[in-house]
Amino acid sequence: MEGKACIKVRELSKQYKGSNYLAVNKLSFEISEGEIFGLLGPNGAGKSTFLSMLSGLIKPTSGEVEIFDHKLTTDTEPLKKIIGVVPQDIALYPTLTGRDNLLFIGRMYGLDGKELKDRVDNYLTRFGFDKNSKNAVKTYSGGMKRRINLIGGVLHNPKILLLDEPTVGMDVQTRASTMEFLNEINETTRMTIIYTSHDMEQANTFCDRIGIIDRGQILKMGTPDGLLASEDCKDLEALFLKLTGRKIRD
């Protein structure tokens, strides 16, 4: 870990109403400013629940998260302004153009006028939307929707970016370009990125540190190389299966 911790997770738990088990079970760890942290786990491991708590969508049952010394449970609204979220589902208005969707998201963060338009246009150009930014999102391919979805998360230059499986459904070129963009933005702005994925290879190359989570608990955490060395595994997938088992999850 390099730099100062910007996210401090303390004994964080979440039990959904009507459920008998903890979806997130007393998680405690820290994430440094500018770090790319990958959270890997099988379905139902608690990844999305953790991201949902971090983005203020659901409240923890117990524990606390401190982000830049602000408590998430009490300072949710101001913290939302410095967090960008790229949800797993496409969260766009299908009948609006990609540009209009981004203008809306930007305005919701208080951006306006020329600054907003320039930012939106720059991102659209950067992601190859020169010709079709004014077409309705419903006419886009899955990969194009994902790119607009991603721009929506970074438009307001957040300090922390939460990515929930951002490259699902993208073709190889788009995926490579997206990861390149995320690396670039992380390097240039020191944006902290928390990322979940089922793509082990991508996680291996993209993340500074990885936490493997299952049944709401972190099983292992460390740099990709460090984890492989400590568990004597040839790749991340082997390590993942070793830690979480081969049983199919729902």
Place this chain on the structure above:
Amino acid sequence: MYRLKATFIKEYKLLSVDKTGITILFIMPVFLVFVMTLIQQQAYKSMSQSGVPVLLVNRDRDSLGTAVERGFSNFPVAQLTVDHGERFPNEDAIKKEIIKGKYTVALYIPANATKILEQNVEGIMGKMFNKDLAVAATSSKVEIGIIIDPTANKSMVIAVSGRLKQYLADVKTNVLFNIMGNKIAGMMHVEIKGGMPQEDIFSYKENYAFRDNRSSYQPDAVQHNIPAWAIFSIFFIVLPLGGGIINERSEGLFIRMRTLPGSYLSLLSGKLLAYFFIALIQFMLVILLGVYLLPLVGLPVLNIGPHLLPLILLTVVLAMAAVGYGLFIGTLFDTPQQSAVFGGISVLIMSALGGIWVPMNIMPEVMQKISSCSPLNWALRGYYELFIKGGDWQAIQGEVIKLLVFFFVCLAVSYRLFKHKTSSN
């Protein structure tokens, strides 16, 4: 404020790309008001002008039968056919004709009805002056038959039978006075010249209780129907609004929305504002219809009264109430189907209770009490005050406050409901 601007622009763009949807939102209320006003005006006309088919079988051919015949020939509600017993000798024959649907009401005056009436009046006189005569003369009654089509409009039947009773009473009075006059003349040994004077000793003048001093103005169906159906159609905004909120909530869009800064209500503020403006435009179009279009098809011009500011204020709070109810429906339910069924039917019920379909004063007492809880009723009372009674701000302030409270209650309940729903997971 920037969230309101952002969500309003977004909603405006969403609506403007759905050209069919926005056209329907504006055209259908106008069309509804146009059709309903036309139908109700025609229904009123058909009763008051073209008349309902009435068969009068007059087998009396004396003063009673002649008086009824004369009276009904000038009665605008009735389209009279007279028979003196040639085609319809008895009530059975008349019933068959009614069943065929040729007539809605038939009146049957039996033969010698006047004579029997005179005998009865003699009997009444005898009771007053001579007991022996009374016993002899009150042996039978004149029985006038009223045969009614069971599907006939009840109010029309009441109008016809009321008219009949009026003529019968007139004839009875005439006969009574004639006999009494003759008796008194006999006792006083004087001669009566001519019959009973026919001049009316009463005159009637309809005076409407307007709040202002208008005198020549007469309320009509347009004044009643336009505000009533306009309120009804504005409240139907709960369907697209509620459905839109649910779609947004359920389509993953709301997940991003909720990760943006701002409360539930601020995230929906632009949507509510957009639909608020739609409701205002709907109302304005309906007013324009009443003022400019309806007169072109022969209906009276809508009179919106002299108080424009109270009218705007009432319309603003009506639109707020409708939008608030849409928010409540959109928050309460989880699928557009649920909200469409509940929203649609609840607006129908509230409109029925509110006096949109039938006037409140003909409802049972219990329903009238419930009716006064309907926001549509508050709005309707307000518009009647402004459009018909000539009321001003003071006359509508109670209704304005109630609609405003309804709006804020809807906001508060929706907010709590959303909190409850999101905290329950």
